[in-house]
Amino acid sequence: MRRFVICILAALFLCIGSVSSFPVLAKQEDEHTDSGKEETVVLRVCSWEEYIDLGDWEEDERIELDNGETILGINPMVTDFEEWYYETYGIRVQVQYSCFGTNEDLYNMLTLGDTYDLVCPSDYMIMKLMMEGSLIPYSEEFYDTENAYNYYINGVSPYIKNAFEENRINGESWSKYAAGYMWGVTGILYNPEEVTRTEAQSWEILNNPRFAKQVTMKDNVRDSYFAALGILRKEQLLDQEFIASENYHQGLSSIMNDVSPEAVADVQDILQDIKDNVYSFETDSGKADMISGKVLANYQWSGDAVYAMDQAEEEDFYLNFSVPQECTNLWFDGWVMLKDGIGTDAAKQHAAEAFVNFLSRPDNVVRNMYYIGYTSVISGGEDDTVYEYANWCYSAGDEDTETVEYPLGYFFSGDNEDERYIMTAPVDQTERQLFAQYPSEDVIRRSAIMQYFDDDANARINQMWINVRCYNIKDVPIEIWIFAGILLIGVAGTVAAGKLRSY
Amino acid sequence: MCKSIFSRKQLGIPYILFLFLFVIAPLFVIVFFAFTNGEGQFTMKNLTGFFTDSNTLGTLAYSFGIAIVTTCVCLLLAYPVAYILARSHMKMKSVVIMIFVMPMWINFTLRITALKEILTVIEGNLAFYPFMNTVIGMTYDFLPFMILPIYTTLMKLDNSLLEAANDLGASGRQTFFHVTLPLSMPGVVSGISMVFLPAMTNYVVLDMLYNSTYIMGSLIGSYFSAYNWNGGSMIALILLLIICIFTLATNRVADEDAGNRGGALL
Numbered sequence: 001m002r003r004f005v006i007c008i009l010a011a012l013f014l015c016i017g018s019v020s021s022f023p024v025l026a027k028q029e030d031e032h033t034d035s036g037k038e039e040t041v042v043l044r045v046c047s048w049e050e051y052i053d054l055g056d057w058e059e060d061e062r063i064e065l066d067n068g069e070t071i072l073g074i075n076p077m078v079t080d081f082e083e084w085y086y087e088t089y090g091i092r093v094q095v096q097y098s099c100f101g102t103n104e105d106l107y108n109m110l111t112l113g114d115t116y117d118l119v120c121p122s123d124y125m126i127m128k129l130m131m132e133g134s135l136i137p138y139s140e141e142f143y144d145t146e147n148a149y150n151y152y153i154n155g156v157s158p159y160i161k162n163a164f165e166e167n168r169i170n171g172e173s174w175s176k177y178a179a180g181y182m183w184g185v186t187g188i189l190y191n192p193e194e195v196t197r198t199e200a201q202s203w204e205i206l207n208n209p210r211f212a213k214q215v216t217m218k219d220n221v222r223d224s225y226f227a228a229l230g231i232l233r234k235e236q237l238l239d240q241e242f243i244a245s246e247n248y249h250q251g252l253s254s255i256m257n258d259v260s261p262e263a264v265a266d267v268q269d270i271l272q273d274i275k276d277n278v279y280s281f282e283t284d285s286g287k288a289d290m291i292s293g294k295v296l297a298n299y300q301w302s303g304d305a306v307y308a309m310d311q312a313e314e315e316d317f318y319l320n321f322s323v324p325q326e327c328t329n330l331w332f333d334g335w336v337m338l339k340d341g342i343g344t345d346a347a348k349q350h351a352a353e354a355f356v357n358f359l360s361r362p363d364n365v366v367r368n369m370y371y372i373g374y375t376s377v378i379s380g381g382e383d384d385t386v387y388e389y390a391n392w393c394y395s396a397g398d399e400d401t402e403t404v405e406y407p408l409g410y411f412f413s414g415d416n417e418d419e420r421y422i423m424t425a426p427v428d429q430t431e432r433q434l435f436a437q438y439p440s441e442d443v444i445r446r447s448a449i450m451q452y453f454d455d456d457a458n459a460r461i462n463q464m465w466i467n468v469r470c471y472n473i474k475d476v477p478i479e480i481w482i483f484a485g486i487l488l489i490g491v492a493g494t495v496a497a498g499k500l501r502s503y
Numbered sequence: 504m505c506k507s508i509f510s511r512k513q514l515g516i517p518y519i520l521f522l523f524l525f526v527i528a529p530l531f532v533i534v535f536f537a538f539t540n541g542e543g544q545f546t547m548k549n550l551t552g553f554f555t556d557s558n559t560l561g562t563l564a565y566s567f568g569i570a571i572v573t574t575c576v577c578l579l580l581a582y583p584v585a586y587i588l589a590r591s592h593m594k595m596k597s598v599v600i601m602i603f604v605m606p607m608w609i610n611f612t613l614r615i616t617a618l619k620e621i622l623t624v625i626e627g628n629l630a631f632y633p634f635m636n637t638v639i640g641m642t643y644d645f646l647p648f649m650i651l652p653i654y655t656t657l658m659k660l661d662n663s664l665l666e667a668a669n670d671l672g673a674s675g676r677q678t679f680f681h682v683t684l685p686l687s688m689p690g691v692v693s694g695i696s697m698v699f700l701p702a703m704t705n706y707v708v709l710d711m712l713y714n715s716t717y718i719m720g721s722l723i724g725s726y727f728s729a730y731n732w733n734g735g736s737m738i739a740l741i742l743l744l745i746i747c748i749f750t751l752a753t754n755r756v757a758d759e760d761a762g763n764r765g766g767a768l769l
Contacts, residue, residue: 104728213630219715221729279630280713294623462729466558469717469725473561480568 040092041351044341045078046106047120048333049099051182053077053364053371063366065388073367081358085351088149093351102220110134110338117341118352123332124222126178127169127452135177136337142179142353152179152360155386157379158414159444160332167449178334179356180377184302185330185439185447186223187323189286189309194296197431200322203230205297207273215297216289217274219281221465223329226450227299228270229256229263230326237326243446256327256448259457264464271468281469287311290319301331302436303374309433310373318428321436323443330447332377335359362386375437379412387412391423394434400426406434410441533743536736549737559722559738566718569634570702573641577698578691580642581649585690586683589657600654604647615640615711622712633714640708645701649694656690657683692753700746 055073063071078095085093098116100106103125110116121129129135143153160183164175190200199205206215206227218224233255236242242251279295280286286298287308300308305321312319335356342348358364362385365376369389380386387408396403406425409418425434453461540546553559588599606614618640623629629636660683668678704720717725719742726735 102728104730107730108727213628275715278715279628281715282713294628458729459731462725462731466717466722466725466729469715470558470722471561471565471716473557473564475561476564 040094041347042094042096043118043348043351043355044096044098044116045118045120045355046098046100046109046114046116049101051099051120051333051372051374052097052359053367055079061370063370063389063392065366065385065392067384067388069363069385069388071363071366071370071389073371077359077364077367080364081355084358085354089350089354091347091351093354095355110340115341116338117348118335118337118355120181120333120335123167123174123334123449124452126174126332126334126336129336129338130169130172130174130177131452134339136339136342136349137176138179138337138353139349142357149354149357151357151362152378155360155362155365155378155381155383156180157377157411159411160377160379162414163330163332163449164334169452174334178336179360180332180334181359182303182372182374183330183332183377184375184436185323185328185443186226186299186301187305187321187328187436188297189290189300189305189319189321190297191290191293192318192320192431197320197322200297200320201325202234203227203324203326204234206299207231207270207277209277211296212277213279214295215278216286216295216299217278217281218299219283221461222450223299224271224274224281224465225267225461226256226329228267228274229258230324231270232263232266233258234326249445252327252446253448253451256329257451257453259453259461261460264460268464268468271464275468291315291317293317302439303372305436306433307373309436318432320431321433322431323439323446326446328439328443328447330444330449332449334377387421390434390438394423394425394429394437396424396426402427404430406430407441408438410444411438416441533736533739536732537740538737540733546733549733550741552734553737553741562717562719562722565716566703569637569641569718570699572638573645573702574695574699576638576642577646577649578695581646581653581694582691585650585653585657589654589660603650606643607647611644612707612711614643615708618643619712629713633709633712633716636712637709637714640712641698641702641705644705644708645698648697652693652697653687653690656687660686696750696753700749703745704742 053073053076055075055077057073059072061072065071078097082093082095085091100109100119103121106119106121107125107128110119126135141147142150144150145153148154156179160180161175164178164180165173167174188200188205190205195205195211199208199210205211206217208215217227230237236255237252242248245251275281279289282289286295286300287304289295290298290308291312298308300321302321305319309319309321335352337349337352342352359368360376360378362378362380362383365378365380365386366389369376369386376386378386390408403424404427406423406429407416407418407421408423409416409421412418412421423434429435430440537549538545538547540548584603588596593599619629622636622639626632626636664682664686665678668682673681704718706718706721706724709716709718709721719738723735723738723742726732726738
């Protein structure tokens with residue numbers, strides 16, 4: 001009997017051992033083991049892969065800005081935060097940092113019982129989480145501009161701040177629950193030797209037969225839906241009267257968020273055309289295929305476009321980025337605190353808010369932007385480090401003969417005429433990295449945020465996407481049916497003959 | 504005398520627990536999800552939905568198409584190789600077998616990436632031949648699984664049977680079709696099931712070779728990422744049933760064949 005018990009114990013031990021390698025359970029154990037000694041706050045953060053500086057830069061990567069700031073990532077950002085928090089507030093914090101692949105993955109992880117305190121989903125997922133009431137609002141203290149450690153509220157770009165306040169769901173603005181991290185637009189990355197800028201400035205490049213099997217599409221329903229809607233509503237979107245009208249922005253937003261059954265059905269037809277025309281639906285491989293020259297144009301997020309352009313330049317190959325004339329999708333990723341994780345734990349909430357603030361400190365913003373290639377929502381406020389970094393990256397040097405004035409005031413001060421933020425940049429940069437990282441104001445004017453759709457609309461567009469991607473049984477040619485029939489009869493005949501023979 | 508401190512029954516307990524936790528319990532979860540809707544109420548809608556939607560049926564047909572073609576190509580390539588290897592008396596036989604098996608030692612995504620580049624060089628643009636590329640990729644991936652079982656059965660084939668056929672006046676062709684082929688059927692059948700089943704669901708190959716049409720595996724994934732656990736579970740369950748039926752049928756054919764021929768010959 002004792003042996004039997006030992007066996008069961010051993011088996012249970014094995015099972016628990018394997019179960020506890022799941023992050024959630026293991027984390028909870030850690031939390032308890034720490035509480036014995038010095039009080040340590042455990043902060044469970046979940047963000048996109050490759051979305052924070054991991055340090056370990058080479059010495060020659062040191063960024064020396066004109067305002068005297070030098071920036072070098074030595075330790076991972078997370079480690080630096082832990083040290084900074086202890087030095088500043090005298091409390092030890094331990095950050096458990098994990099990653100997710102897509103917004104849907106994150107949502108599934110959360111519904112399946114993973115607990116995190118601070119996560120960084122995209123705009124529509126923030127809206128979904130807000131709708132479901134799973135978020136905790138940021139404290140008033142977080143918005144206190146008097147506190148010098150509140151780097152976020154003191155540094156966030158007026159343009160982004162505005163967007164976060166204007167966008168409301170359930171009557172509450174995003175800014176109550178979300179602090180921005182990175183932002184960007186969607187557009188077309190293209191090879192300027194083969195594709196003209198005009199061709200790349202329309203979503204129709206995706207179903208343009210001239211580029212049959214030489215363009216790639218994004219492999220997710222939301223991005224694809226947006227582009228196809230841009231093609232569907234092209235005439236209306238390019239109508240000069242509409243663009244000049246007073247409620248252009250509102251109109252644009254409602255057109256680009258149209259998920260009525262008719263619109264979905266029309267989009268399905270367009271996406272079916274696109275499916276036959278494109279090289280692939282991709283999430284990640286498009287960049288490599290652009291650089292290797294397999295494809296000529298690529299539906300791309302601005303940050304990934306910057307990365308691809310940088311990579312291509314290392315091989316003396318130049319790619320450009322354009323934003324379609326019809327419209328573009330403006331997106332954000334933002335930090336939100338989860339009810340399930342933080343609950344009423346004030347110490348934890350403080351650490352979470354401090355983490356967001358630490359990432360928003362201008363020098364850290366530069367480190368993250370340098371490391372991941374996306375554009376931070378932080379403009380720096382009084383501190384000009386972020387603008388100096390943009391200057392350091394893109395402004396014209398002595399060797400550039402053709403230059404152009406590139407105003408960035410809309411982002412850095414809220415006034416695009418602001419002379420402090422007019423960069424003198426080489427002409428080609430207005431079609432490359434600078435343009436992708438900080439689009440010009442006219443791009444921002446034609447940008448729309450894609451809203452969160454209710455369950456019905458979501459089910460509709462998801463079903464539409466499945467229909468596009470599936471092979472329809474009505475398309476099976478008659479020869480195949482005949483062939484399959486003969487095959488089936490043949491197999492049945494052989495089996496029957498075998499049976500007969502054995503009797 | 505050395506006696507184990509645990510009885511045999513007791514040693515089985517860890518596995519039974521494992522079996523229950525990671526095989527049987529999840530299966531129940533799948534069945535539960537498959538027959539309920541989002542609110543947890545019983546429904547047959549997922550099942551009828553699958554068989555009335557021309558897209559899901561099309562996906563099933565497409566998966567079958569890929570799996571059947573891949574299996575046929577693998578069989579046509581593998582049988583002669585296995586036959587030649589098993590019959591030959593060369594000294595380096597094990598080396599040759601190793602060469603065929605060696606690709607399996609390399610991670611398969613790496614192999615498909617390499618194949619992608621090779622196919623790009625040959626075809627120019629991969630996107631024009633998605634079906635063919637998928638079949639090539641799958642064949643490349645699964646060929647060893649077809650060669651090995653056939654080779655093993657052919658190796659075990661009793662030489663005296665062939666000699667007897669020869670003595671009784673059968674020609675080489677007759678010997679092959681009446682003795683060797685029937686006796687190697689168990690190997691062929693296990694090869695077929697090892698190739699056919701993964702070929703129906705392995706969507707990584709399609710993804711990597713830019714075939715943007717869904718097969719069963721990717722269809723389940725797309726349901727899950729649309730939070731439709733119920734529809735996805737139903738497809739998984741249907742796939743499971745298809746696999747079950749297929750395995751039972753092939754096993755039966757193999758048994759019968761072995762029984763009939765074996766009985767007749769020995």
